[in-house]
Amino acid sequence: MIDSPVSSAAAFRLGLKAAAQSVFIYVLFGTFIGYGALCHDLGFSLPWGIASTILIWAGPAQVIVVTALGSGLPAGEAAIAVTLSGIRLLPMVAALLPLIKTPATRFWHLVVPAHLTAVSMWVESLRIAPRLPRERRLAFCNGLGFGLMAPALVATVLGFILAQRLPPLLAAAVLFLTPISLLVSVARNSRELVDKLAFGLGLVLTPVFALAKLDLALLLGSVLAGTLAYIVHRGVAFLREAASDDAPAATQPTERPGDKS
Amino acid sequence: MSATVGDLGPYLALVLVGFLPNEIWRLLGIAVARGLDEGSELLVWVRAVATAVLAGIIAQLLLTPPSALAGTALTVRVAAVVAGFLAFLTIRRSVFAGVLAGEVALVLGALVWPVLST
Numbered sequence: 001m002i003d004s005p006v007s008s009a010a011a012f013r014l015g016l017k018a019a020a021q022s023v024f025i026y027v028l029f030g031t032f033i034g035y036g037a038l039c040h041d042l043g044f045s046l047p048w049g050i051a052s053t054i055l056i057w058a059g060p061a062q063v064i065v066v067t068a069l070g071s072g073l074p075a076g077e078a079a080i081a082v083t084l085s086g087i088r089l090l091p092m093v094a095a096l097l098p099l100i101k102t103p104a105t106r107f108w109h110l111v112v113p114a115h116l117t118a119v120s121m122w123v124e125s126l127r128i129a130p131r132l133p134r135e136r137r138l139a140f141c142n143g144l145g146f147g148l149m150a151p152a153l154v155a156t157v158l159g160f161i162l163a164q165r166l167p168p169l170l171a172a173a174v175l176f177l178t179p180i181s182l183l184v185s186v187a188r189n190s191r192e193l194v195d196k197l198a199f200g201l202g203l204v205l206t207p208v209f210a211l212a213k214l215d216l217a218l219l220l221g222s223v224l225a226g227t228l229a230y231i232v233h234r235g236v237a238f239l240r241e242a243a244s245d246d247a248p249a250a251t252q253p254t255e256r257p258g259d260k261s
Numbered sequence: 262m263s264a265t266v267g268d269l270g271p272y273l274a275l276v277l278v279g280f281l282p283n284e285i286w287r288l289l290g291i292a293v294a295r296g297l298d299e300g301s302e303l304l305v306w307v308r309a310v311a312t313a314v315l316a317g318i319i320a321q322l323l324l325t326p327p328s329a330l331a332g333t334a335l336t337v338r339v340a341a342v343v344a345g346f347l348a349f350l351t352i353r354r355s356v357f358a359g360v361l362a363g364e365v366a367l368v369l370g371a372l373v374w375p376v377l378s379t
Contacts, residue, residue: 023356048271055280060318065279075269075278083282088318091311093290098297098304107291114287119315126308169371171329176341176367177360179322183342184349184359186315198309202316207324218317225317226310233305 004133011136015143018128024120025151027181030174031059032152036159037166038063042070046160053156057149058118059178060085087219091226092122099129100137113138116145123185124148194233201225337370 005011019025032053039049044066056062061082068078093114100113117125121144128144129137166174190196206221214220269277297304322330323338330338345363352358 023360026360044271048275051272052275052279055275056283058283061279061283065275069271069274069278075274079278079282082279083285086283086286088311088314089283089286090290090293091307091314093287094293094297095304095308095311097291097294098299098301101294110291110294111288114291115284117287117290119318122311123315166329168329168332169368172333172371173364173368175326175330176333176338176364179319179338180342180345180363180367181356181360182315182319184345184356184363186312186319187346187349187359188354188356190312194305194309195312198312199316202313203320205313206317207320210321210324218314218321222310222313222317225313226306229309229313230306233309234302 005136005140008136008139011132011139012143014132015140015145016147017143018124018140019144019147019150022120022124022148023181023185024124024148027177028120028148028152029155030177032155033159033162034171034174035059035062035066036156036161037163038066038070038159039156040160040163042066044070046157049156049160050153053153054149057115058086058089084216084219088119088222089117092119093117096122096125096129096141099126100134100141102135102138105138109138113141113145116142116149118145118148119182120148121145123182123189127189192233193236194229197229197232198226201228332376333367333371334374334376337367337374341367341370 005014035053036049039046039052044052052062052065056065064081064085065078068081069075096117097110097114101110121141124144125141129140132140186199190199202222202225205225206218209217209221293307297307319342323342324335325331326333326338341363344366345359348362349355349359352362
């Protein structure tokens, strides 16, 4: 399906190409048009808006920073809100890097893909990188990350320049891009039972916790949903092992059913 | 702790309030990843939690949506997500079909069922 890239440069270009073909291009474009306009409306300069997209590279955190700083909220409170919104990056980075590192990979090689890790890049990397030779995956992910950041920067500039209010219905449609594209792409990536369960439970538990007015609802809901899904995954694996331990004994004289197919 | 962006200057504020509190988690992620192999069971759990985080973000965006999206009814938002998901499942697991169907459902739903809260 994918031609194996012969060099790191080829893998980087493959990453750029994957970004160009990703549905997240549209999502990021829509999101960052809104973000650029927000920067303008709250009195930040265009270079500041561009710098914030490069340095933070996480939609929710950026929106928190501009709205908090722009409305004169204490910097400490804004920093705490950003810290809480950034927690989700830890499991994403921790889940992605083991797929792309080799024994020769050093810490500083991982700083760039870790910085480029955002929801969009994570979803596409987890889907495509495992099909590539291991030693090309890191360059691929860097290409993918830059390929997704570039249109986001263009959109930040465009949104800043346009900065006129979109008609409400169009603005709602642009904002709806984020949840709908996330839902469908994560559903596509969730092929194993553990991922499907974690996804379904997360959809239910986090809003239930939020409605119960629990602090850190997202963190609690996600850890509980992921853990429950993992427990079921282990339970199923245990039952399968137990079944396959019994099966050969019961069917020993005959052929195993798997041999024919 | 009570300094505002006016006291710090916009770029120092960007680094202290935006960049560092966010980037710390990516660096911690690198540290955690050092102990994980591709096939490890712990990684399955970490991936499950990361997937659940995304699900939680989707749910929060639908329940308490940002500015303009709040001008649509919750029922319309949920129905649009369901429509998008069904389109994804039935049309060759195409992400594009799912997103398009969800967007069309949202716009139609908002036109048929307007909420005047913007």
